[in-house]
Amino acid sequence: MPEPLLSVRDLKVRFSTDDGVVKAVDGLSFDLPRGRTLGIVGESGSGKSVSSLAILGLHGPEHSEVSGEILFEGENLVGARENTLRKLRGKRISMIFQDPLTSLSPYYTIGEQIAETYRKHTGANRKQAKRRAVEMLAKVGIPRPERRVDDYPHQFSGGMRQRAMIAIALCCDPDLLIADEPTTALDVTVQAQILDLLRELRSEFDTGIILITHDMGVVAQMADEVLVMYAGRCVERGTVREVLKTPQHPYSWGLLSSIPHLTGDVDVPLVPVRGTPPSLIDLPPGCPFQPRCDFSARVPGDRCTTERPSLLPETGHASACHLSTSDKTLIFTDEIRPAAGLTGRP
């Protein structure tokens, strides 16, 4: 079995603040094989963006502490020299961000921004870089690329700006693309176009993608594997089929149940996950989801409040919950699925 493209082991990211140490990521582990797409889902504050910034080493060392292992093609990026990381950024590992308007420099044209990355990593001259910029703009579906290459970001629409960001990210043919909520700032029709674009580019460039989102629909369309994050930890991991069709963690049940239905009675109230995410400074000793969980009573004793559940089993469809596997399957089939109106065979 070939080595995975990216292998994260027990990643921890801590920020020191005036109020205490924030454990933004508290032991995250996953593998990403070449050419596959991993969706990371979670609420705001679950640690999804923080972990992706940690992969590229973009956290300023003054306030943050990153520990664990991030193996990219066998090389550990945690604690790597800045020089090493810089050679990877934009070239082997690229990142696109949520808001393309504020994420692009307003002072340089789109063409200049693409060319800048290209020239940095390939040493090409201006003409070659500009040609590459036009080529990339055409690939991401921007009409009249030879004209638009000299436009500034504020002259582009939201969807086109995001396409331009993708062009910048892919211009050096990276092996891994980290997309941090790439469609959140866009409206739904544009969102669909961007996802289509990512799918096309994925097959053309054979890029591995980490897709961070809070939108289950995006995960369903794009991802091969899914990681559900909560309070800085992974609470469920599996293929997209496994996690979306037969979820095994109360948090995942809550996420799926809260999705509004297209059919049925409009007056049925939405079912959110009750409660609020925990403080990342004072995490409880047991399961971090326990205060919001409706099923902790079904676990014998007080394991849920005293013992932190591990992500089990080691491979395959795993969840971090003290409920037994049979309990999880039963609860989902008998209680969650009918109530949430989730149809279709598992």
Next chain:
Amino acid sequence: MLAFLVRRLLGAAVILLIISAVTFLLFFAVPGNEVAALSCGKSCTPPVVAEIRADLGLDHPVWQQYLTYLGGIFAGRAIGDNACHAPCLGYSFVNKQPVWDTVVGRLPVTVSLAIGATVLFLVFGVGLGMLAALRKGKLADKVSMVFALLGGSMQIYVLAPFFLYIFVYSSDLLPRPTYVSFFDSPVDWVKGLLLPWVCLAIIFIALYARLTRSSMVDVLNEDYIRTVRAKGLTTSQVYVKHAFRGAMSPVVTILGLDIASLFAGAIITEQSFGLVGVGQLAVNSVLASDLPMMMGVVLLAATAVVIANIVVDVVYAAIDPRIKVA
């Protein structure tokens, strides 16, 4: 851009017109400014006063006086027996010379003072600010800001004698501050003005250092800086190519206004160092109630500020492509 410039220049003309009208009214039409009496000074007798009144047209209605004054600026006019060539800002009550000639004669000193001080405070002020921003929270940052605070708390009339004592009178390191034309001897030009430049610059450095620092810190928190880092650029490329450009907008605004006020005359500096510039002219003309001279200096200052504003707007548009100069 051309349309913008034309519009702004027209606007500037209107503003200057208004300023000249207001100033004119303040000086010549406010009762208590017995113009004629002021003009003739000590040798005042009724016939002399009457003659002055006729020369200056003080018996005419105010609006007519103003129009004559304006006309004089564009086409020159006759005041009494003397021809006052354009632009005619009147004759000084004190030295009986055309105001324009006197002011223009003092300009090189003030302009030299302004240029030198500006170069110094820009280089060191912005430099210090950048250093503080890049080493935010560390010793270099704190030390820079303390220096800046000290500098900003200084007063020129305190620094000037102090510097003069150390560098000129007790040590001969520098000559007494004096103006030597750049075209006569660049070296002496620098030596003669170095002390006033440094004194003036110290005060401004404080402002520019703090401004640059906070502006840089703001820009460094922007999303696009994170994107630029994620593209693999080196730290200096991030700072110089991207962060600096964004941080300069506020600095440019303040710079425009500061240069304008420096061109209008660094009054206290000139007095403290005995430099014969427009600032000193302003002070003396106020003390002597030399109305035409005061008006001339005010108009000069207003023009400097108006033009500086236009230049700042143009530079803005050059820095930030989002700003349409339409």
